[in-house]
Amino acid sequence: MTHEEMFELYELYALGVLEEPAYSEIYKHIEEGCEHCTSRVHSAVKTTSYLAGLAEDITAPRNLRRRVLASVHPVSAPVRSWTSALGGLGALCLVLLGMALWSSNQAQRMRSTVDALTSQRDDLRGRVSTLNSERTELLRRAQEMHAMVDALTSQRNDLRAQMQMLVAERGRLRNQRGELQTVVNVVANAGTRTLPFGAANDVPHGRVFISPTGGVVFVGLQLPQLAPDRTFQLWLVPAKGPPRSGGVFRPNSLGEAIYASPALSGNLNAAAVAVSVEPRQGSPAPTTKPVIVVPLRS
Amino acid sequence: VEIQPSSKDRSGEVADSDLVARLRERDPDALGAIYDRYAHAAYAVVLRITHDRGVTEDLLQELFIRVWNRGREFDAGRGALGVWILSIARNLAIDHVRSAQARFTQRLAPVEQVDHFRPASSAVEPESVLDQARTVRTALSSLTANEKQVLELAYFEGCSQSEIASRIGAPLGTVKSWMRAALSRLREAAKGTAAV
Numbered sequence: 001m002t003h004e005e006m007f008e009l010y011e012l013y014a015l016g017v018l019e020e021p022a023y024s025e026i027y028k029h030i031e032e033g034c035e036h037c038t039s040r041v042h043s044a045v046k047t048t049s050y051l052a053g054l055a056e057d058i059t060a061p062r063n064l065r066r067r068v069l070a071s072v073h074p075v076s077a078p079v080r081s082w083t084s085a086l087g088g089l090g091a092l093c094l095v096l097l098g099m100a101l102w103s104s105n106q107a108q109r110m111r112s113t114v115d116a117l118t119s120q121r122d123d124l125r126g127r128v129s130t131l132n133s134e135r136t137e138l139l140r141r142a143q144e145m146h147a148m149v150d151a152l153t154s155q156r157n158d159l160r161a162q163m164q165m166l167v168a169e170r171g172r173l174r175n176q177r178g179e180l181q182t183v184v185n186v187v188a189n190a191g192t193r194t195l196p197f198g199a200a201n202d203v204p205h206g207r208v209f210i211s212p213t214g215g216v217v218f219v220g221l222q223l224p225q226l227a228p229d230r231t232f233q234l235w236l237v238p239a240k241g242p243p244r245s246g247g248v249f250r251p252n253s254l255g256e257a258i259y260a261s262p263a264l265s266g267n268l269n270a271a272a273v274a275v276s277v278e279p280r281q282g283s284p285a286p287t288t289k290p291v292i293v294v295p296l297r298s
Numbered sequence: 299v300e301i302q303p304s305s306k307d308r309s310g311e312v313a314d315s316d317l318v319a320r321l322r323e324r325d326p327d328a329l330g331a332i333y334d335r336y337a338h339a340a341y342a343v344v345l346r347i348t349h350d351r352g353v354t355e356d357l358l359q360e361l362f363i364r365v366w367n368r369g370r371e372f373d374a375g376r377g378a379l380g381v382w383i384l385s386i387a388r389n390l391a392i393d394h395v396r397s398a399q400a401r402f403t404q405r406l407a408p409v410e411q412v413d414h415f416r417p418a419s420s421a422v423e424p425e426s427v428l429d430q431a432r433t434v435r436t437a438l439s440s441l442t443a444n445e446k447q448v449l450e451l452a453y454f455e456g457c458s459q460s461e462i463a464s465r466i467g468a469p470l471g472t473v474k475s476w477m478r479a480a481l482s483r484l485r486e487a488a489k490g491t492a493a494v
Binding site for chain 1: 338381427438452454456487
């Protein structure tokens with residue numbers, strides 16, 4: 001790059017905003033002692049310094065002068081004579097005296113501050129102690145609450161178990177009610193036939209009711225006690241063919257039982273009703289000899 | 299900047315060279331006089347760059363401490379004190395604002411590199427730099443808005459022409475054209491004041 005080509009770049013260089021590679025070229029010229037470039041750049045520095053005039057009119061704060069001068073004056077002021085030295089010494093003594101008084105005041109202020117802080121500290125300690133007591137009390141209450149919650153949870157679980165039992169009982173009673181309703185329907189029917197069985201009171205005896213719609217009700221007394229894994233099973237025995245199950249039932253502790261078999265039209269064709277002892281869940285066909293047989297046809 | 303040199307300066311009783319000579323003798327009053335002469339201009343430039351009065355005051359203190367400490371090196375017969383002070387003030391401010399950017403810090407060297415105490419011609423009179431700055435401000439009022447903008451971005455924010463183009467969203471060639479015209483006007487204005 002020639003000096004002519006650099007002509008318009010010196011101000012940018014002086015402002016520090018000239019980019020590469022022009023910057024390095026001028027820099028190198030100056031470093032190598034190029035009088036032309038040095039002179040041009042110096043001129044550019046001066047010219048660009050005039051741009052300070054573009055700044056707005058603002059006056060520096062009055063106290064800034066004191067601050068600036070104070071930063072250099074104390075360590076640099078020359079002592080020009082014994083008189084001024086003595087004056088300076090006197091002034092220094094006054095300053096030291098002032099500083100001592102100031103320090104005393106400062107110390108007094110510091111003591112006051114320390115006292116105030118100590119008081120605040122003690123107050124805070126008292127508050128912390130109170131808070132600790134409150135925290136302990138809250139923890140104790142929390143433990144009580146936990147115990148109450150545990151007790152209530154246990155009670156709730158018990159109540160749930162009782163409710164489940166009651167629901168089961170309700171289901172069982174509903175079934176009984178249904179059976180009794182069936183019994184009433186069968187017995188109250190005007191066309192129902194009543195067939196007694198068993199002659200003496202010390203042997204199994206009772207009645208069999210069969211309605212015109214096929215409903216069968218078995219009423220038995222003095223029935224034999226059954227083993228826990230056994231049950232009575234009602235059979236409807238046709239004139240021909242295998243007997244058909246009419247359901248299972250168990251007597252109470254007195255040997256009494258009332259059992260209503262579902263109403264089926266096929267029941268009307270049965271020749272007899274029989275009862276046998278079967279396994280608890282019942283059997284597809286009798287496995288024992290019937291303990292009761294009630295002929296339905298004379 | 300409102301340039302307000304002291305009455306003694308206006309009458310020419312105390313030249314920069316005299317103040318610098320006393321500064322070399324470690325005379326605090328000389329520093330006070332130099333402060334009175336250039337502080338307002340330097341303060342205005344630094345505040346325009348930093349936009350922070352606290353920082354500006356810190357930088358101005360640093361500036362005059364530098365003047366005090368380097369007074370012994372100052373060749374009063376060959377230097378322009380005002381140019382140096384205003385240039386260093388600007389450099390300190392931009393360096394502060396852009397301290398994380400090594401590029402600018404590195405390139406602020408020109409003022410030091412060419413030896414700010416070595417004038418291109420005769421020594422500058424005490425108030426001439428400030429008077430010329432005031433005259434140049436008037437002369438630059440005829441610049442277009444774009445020309446003035448690129449000049450201010452370069453001077454007050456230290457932006458290169460590429461940075462200016464990116465900042466204002468103008469083509470680099472256009473920015474160079476505006477900058478060329480603005481600098482040409484600046485040179486003419488500077489010559490005009492020198493002639494006066």
